[in-house]
Amino acid sequence: MSNVSVVIPALNEEEPIAGVVRECWATKIPDEVIVVDNGSDDRTADRARAAGAHVVKAPRGYGRACAAGVRAVSPESDIIVFLDGDGSDCPEFMPQLVNPIAAGKFDFVIGSRTRGQREPGSMNFQQIFSGRLAGWLMSILYGVRYTDMCPFRAIRRDVLEKFSMKEETYGWNLEMQMKAARAGLQILEVPVNHRCRTGGISKVSGTLRGTFVAGARIIATFLRFALKPQTNTD
Ligand SMILES: Nc1nc2c(ncn2[C@@H]2O[C@H](COP(=O)(O)OP(=O)(O)OP(=O)(O)O)[C@@H](O)[C@H]2O)c(=O)[nH]1
Ligand SMILES: [Mg+2]
Numbered sequence: 001m002s003n004v005s006v007v008i009p010a011l012n013e014e015e016p017i018a019g020v021v022r023e024c025w026a027t028k029i030p031d032e033v034i035v036v037d038n039g040s041d042d043r044t045a046d047r048a049r050a051a052g053a054h055v056v057k058a059p060r061g062y063g064r065a066c067a068a069g070v071r072a073v074s075p076e077s078d079i080i081v082f083l084d085g086d087g088s089d090c091p092e093f094m095p096q097l098v099n100p101i102a103a104g105k106f107d108f109v110i111g112s113r114t115r116g117q118r119e120p121g122s123m124n125f126q127q128i129f130s131g132r133l134a135g136w137l138m139s140i141l142y143g144v145r146y147t148d149m150c151p152f153r154a155i156r157r158d159v160l161e162k163f164s165m166k167e168e169t170y171g172w173n174l175e176m177q178m179k180a181a182r183a184g185l186q187i188l189e190v191p192v193n194h195r196c197r198t199g200g201i202s203k204v205s206g207t208l209r210g211t212f213v214a215g216a217r218i219i220a221t222f223l224r225f226a227l228k229p230q231t232n233t234d
Helices: 017-026 044-050 062-072 091-102 125-142 157-163 172-182 208-226
Strands: 004-010 032-037 054-057 079-082 108-112 153-156 187-191
Touching: 004 017, 004 044, 004 062, 004 091, 017 032, 017 044, 017 091, 032 044, 032 062, 044 054, 054 062, 062 079, 062 157, 062 172, 079 091, 079 157, 091 108, 091 153, 091 187, 108 172, 125 172, 125 208, 153 157, 153 172, 157 172, 172 208
Parallel strands: 004 032, 004 079, 032 054, 108 187
Antiparallel strands: 079 153, 108 153
């Protein structure tokens, strides 16, 4: 039996967060659900706690939030699942992500929203295109097949800790995919469905500034790790 921790970065997600936490528990897979409150000035933390999450705090930045969540997982944890706190990922797909790792067949299982069913409007053109482009570049560099930079993913805790993750903002997801690929891990991509956020306000894809900042960081991340491919610890 594997011990599974769920890590959910959340910044001002008081509307959707309780539903996300409850849907995670409903799968009966996690042993703990950790919500990383990323400096919210609304009731995100209270609502997450009321739904049964362990809440930890972190300074702003998507990657900082994910890293704080990883530091907070229990010592028994074997598998860490990440998903967003806005209700757009579908936690009912958690078995497809976790079971292949629990069975010892894979180290890293990532969802693909572009291969799953997407609610109209849940992903914009830039998100679909950047995920495909990054996947294509990584296939050339490492011979892996990724079709998305989906935030919904599961990874063995021990391998993630060896990655010594550096990206503090929107590069976190891509850094993990690149390090998994160049480490030669057993990687599986599975289709997952995707919805429009179930409340609250978009901080990234819904705004021009968010799209630009995230896009620039993703390109910088790609160059940072593609040009320095020797080890996973830098
Ligand atoms: N933008 C941003 N999001 C954060 C941060 N910390 C945690 N998050 C969470 O990261 C997830 C992704 O952000 P979203 O605002 O949903 O961005 P998005 O998915 O591009 O935009 P949507 O179209 O609204 O889904 C959400 O769960 C946020 O609450 C942060 O510092 N900045
Ligand atoms: Mg979102």
